[in-house]
Amino acid sequence: MDTQEDIERLIEAMARLPGLGPRSARRAVLHLLKRRDDRLLPLAQLMDKVGREVRECLNCGNVAAGDICAICAADKRGNGQICVVEDVADLWAMERANVFQGRYHVLGGTLSPLDDVGPEDLRIPRLRDRVATEGVEEIILALNATVDGQTTAHYVARELEPTGVAITGLAQGVPVGGELDYMDDGTLRAALSSRRKY
Amino acid sequence: MDTQEDIERLIEAMARLPGLGPRSARRAVLHLLKRRDDRLLPLAQLMDKVGREVRECLNCGNVAAGDICAICAADKRGNGQICVVEDVADLWAMERANVFQGRYHVLGGTLSPLDDVGPEDLRIPRLRDRVATEGVEEIILALNATVDGQTTAHYVARELEPTGVAITGLAQGVPVGGELDYMDDGTLRAALSSRRKY
Structure with a gap:
């Protein structure tokens, strides 16, 4: 029993x-x-x-059925842009929003000296290879707007600087539908300093 | 893919x-x-x-590996008392508390005319059979202290009345560790009316 x-x-x-x-x-x-x-x-x-x-895509780190994931294998998607995300969950969030038609690169976490996560534990060397071989024009850093995420973004940007590729990051500001009264100081500061012409 | x-x-x-x-x-x-x-x-x-x-115990409705569950098959447990519960979860709760050494009977829900659950959908006929054949002396109604639970308890008690078995119900009152300030009126009323000699 x-x-x-x-x-x-x-x-x-x-x-x-x-x-x-x-x-x-x-x-x-x-x-x-x-x-x-x-x-x-x-x-x-x-x-x-x-x-x-399920496997890990050898190219980008997404979940895959074989060696290469559906997004890396898709002819329809452009090679010019790579959106760098921390995690597969973030890739899924971008795909759900259906706002990006390029490729992805999943780092698999953020740099964290305290947890003993260094650059070699993330998929950063592979990203450098991809920039060198895939004809990439722009790297979009879509890391979380947290301290860890932004530290990692900073590191990746510095690593890729010698390649000459354009490096951009997601805008920070008030989320759509957000009320100013509920925003923290940092968000308001970012939204103000990145204000756009109306 | x-x-x-x-x-x-x-x-x-x-x-x-x-x-x-x-x-x-x-x-x-x-x-x-x-x-x-x-x-x-x-x-x-x-x-x-x-x-x-996993199966359903043919005797009491508990989860079982074979036709009869471990509790119904255990020699160590007394036949004199049957604790009637709504659900296997309630049986598990009683067993975790380790306060009861008799047998159980799992009704499998509560009477609910709105949801079309009548006596024949619960394990009530089987309970009557057990009272008649197992030498049961006491039926302890351990149904939830909700309207549905208490309605069902009332029904079961009435059904078993002709058998002459002793029928008891769990005491209602202030839970151990409970603060009066947080108790609802019904609980306080029950606790007061069932007060015991100190």
């Missing part, structure tokens, strides 16, 4: 997911147990399938 | 779990994708294993 143990192990495994804790994991598992055939088993199979298929 | 589609399907499946939404499901899936070998694939296997093993 180790089913109860297996269930406990499943709850523990689910509780390790971000956003879930022991209590919500238990609820989720109970929900799955009650709907074994239409939820639990299909979810298990889907996870297994994705787990077996 | 349907990996992206599979990933989207996985996110949708995860988002249907209680406590998760589209955004947290995406975060969870990304987390799993990054830790494919030590998180994603083991979780998939564990889910599949549990999904294949």
Whole structure:
């Protein structure tokens, strides 16, 4: 009778997911147990399938089915621009917004001396290679507007300077729909100093 | 290249779990994708294993590995008392508290005419059979202290009345560690009317 143990192990495994804790994991598992055939088993199979298929794109670091991801392999997308992001989640956010038609480069994190993450742990050397070989005209640094993100952006920009490629960064300012009253000082300062002609 | 589609399907499946939404499901899936070998694939296997093993105990409705659950099969537990709960989650809560050594009976929900849940949808006939055959002396109604739970408790008590078995319910009052200032009127009323000699 180790089913109860297996269930406990499943709850523990689910509780390790971000956003879930022991209590919500238990609820989720109970929900799955009650709907074994239409939820639990299909979810298990889907996870297994994705787990077996998925790789890291050797070119850009995106998730991929083979060695090269769908975006790197797409003929339709232009080679001229590379949008540099921290994480696959950020790439997905850009793709959901459907505002960029170039290629991506996923660094896989930010520089963080405290956590022992140096340039060689991110995908920066590979980015330098791509700039040299892919006919890139512009590198768009779309890193998070956090201290870590901006430090990393600064480092990447300095690294790529010798290549002569144009380097840009996302604008900082008031988000669309944002109310000034709720903005922090830094955002207001950035929005004011980058003000545009009306 | 349907990996992206599979990933989207996985996110949708995860988002249907209680406590998760589209955004947290995406975060969870990304987390799993990054830790494919030590998180994603083991979780998939564990889910599949549990999904294949788990059944509903024919006797009490608990989750079980075979036809009869570990609690119903345990010799150590007394037959004299049956603790009636709404859900497997409630049974787990009682077992975690480690305060009850008898058997359980899981109704599988509460009566709810609006949702079309009648007595025949719960495990009430089976409970009547158990009272008749298992030498039960006391039925402890441990249903939630909600309107639905208490309505169902009332119904079950009335159904079992002819059998002559003793029927009790969990005490209602101030929870241990609770502060009066934060209690609702109903709790205070119940606590006062069920006051005990000090």
